[in-house]
Amino acid sequence: MPRLLHQLLVTLVLMTGIVAHQIISRKSVPVHTFNRCESEFSASCFKTTTSPISNVFLPDADFPATFKRFKTFYGSLRLKARFNSVGFVEEVTPFPMLPYGVPESAAGKSEFLGYTPFMREWKFAKELPFGLTDIAIDQIKHTGFSPAMLDGKPVSQWVMINIEFGYNENRFASGCSTIEVTIMDDKDVRWTGNTWVHRDRGCVLI
Numbered sequence: 578m579p580r581l582l583h584q585l586l587v588t589l590v591l592m593t594g595i596v597a598h599q600i601i602s603r604k605s606v607p608v609h610t611f612n613r614c615e616s617e618f619s620a621s622c623f624k625t626t627t628s629p630i631s632n633v634f635l636p637d638a639d640f641p642a643t644f645k646r647f648k649t650f651y652g653s654l655r656l657k658a659r660f661n662s663v664g665f666v667e668e669v670t671p672f673p674m675l676p677y678g679v680p681e682s683a684a685g686k687s688e689f690l691g692y693t694p695f696m697r698e699w700k701f702a703k704e705l706p707f708g709l710t711d712i713a714i715d716q717i718k719h720t721g722f723s724p725a726m727l728d729g730k731p732v733s734q735w736v737m738i739n740i741e742f743g744y745n746e747n748r749f750a751s752g753c754s755t756i757e758v759t760i761m762d763d764k765d766v767r768w769t770g771n772t773w774v775h776r777d778r779g780c781v782l783i
Contacts, residue, residue, distance in 0.1 A: 628726035629762055630660050630734055637774035638716045638756045640744050643707045650744040652705050653696045654713050658738055662724050662731040669714045671695070672737065705742070713740045716758075716772065737761050753780035 644650065657672040671694030673684035684692045695702045695710070704710065717738060724731035743755040752775060759769040 627728065629764070630722045630725050630736070630760075630767055632721070632723040633760060633768040634721040635758055635768065635770070635772050636716055636719050638712055638772050639774040640709075640742070640754065640756075641707050641712070644744050645746070647744055648747040650742065651698055652702070652709065653739065653741045654705060654710060655694050656713065656717060656738040656740065657735065658717055659733050659735050660720075660722055660724065661733045664722065664724055666718050666720050666722075669717050671710065674701070709742055734762060736767065749783050751781045752776075752778045753782065 653674075655672050655674050656669055658669040659667045661667050673681060673689070673692045673694050674696065675681070675684060675689060675692055679689065683689045691701050693701045693703060695705050697705065725734040726732065738761075739757075739759045741755070741757040743753075743757070745753040754773050754775070755771045756773040757770070758772050760767045
């Protein structure tokens with residue numbers, strides 16, 4: 578139940594930001610800025626193209642063997658990434674779990690003190706254990722997709738990616754683990770699903 582509540586709260590915050598952004602953007606002429614985000618990732622980097630990324634395909638992912646000691650574990654990670662114009666994912670890096678539209682430079686200051694890209698057991702953390710961040714970044718780097726299009730030409734598009742790790746393998750549960758990935762631009766969710774490699778074997782609760 579706490580994990581379900583966490584997912585609901587994260588989704589609510591993201592969708593509230595998206596709606597607010599749509600209301601604000603209606604009052605000004607949209608500007609496409611796909612290649613101006615090297616110094617800082619902010620709302621100005623999050624412009625929807627005529628046709629966003631499509632045909633997204635994520636490779637499976639798994640927990641390292643060292644996770645057997647945990648029995649249960651819940652953690653989450655936010656990434657930013659650039660899906661370039663030739664079908665490759667570039668510049669995949671952790672991004673603080675700030676409300677939508679708040680620049681990365683605001684993390685660690687004022688009301689956003691303590692905000693990080695990582696959460697462990699529903700609390701902000703400095704990192705995730707046992708290489709989960711590297712596993713997530715490698716998975717995203719190997720994502721397949723069709724590039725976004727602008728005026729009939731392929732262009733790069735920045736996206737936000739939320740990854741939630743739910744490890745639940747013990748004497749009371751088997752096959753119930755999840756690695757939920759959600760890829761979003763400034764308008765909508767472009768892909769979401771459980772990518773855990775053993776997801777098809779079925780969850781058995783005792």
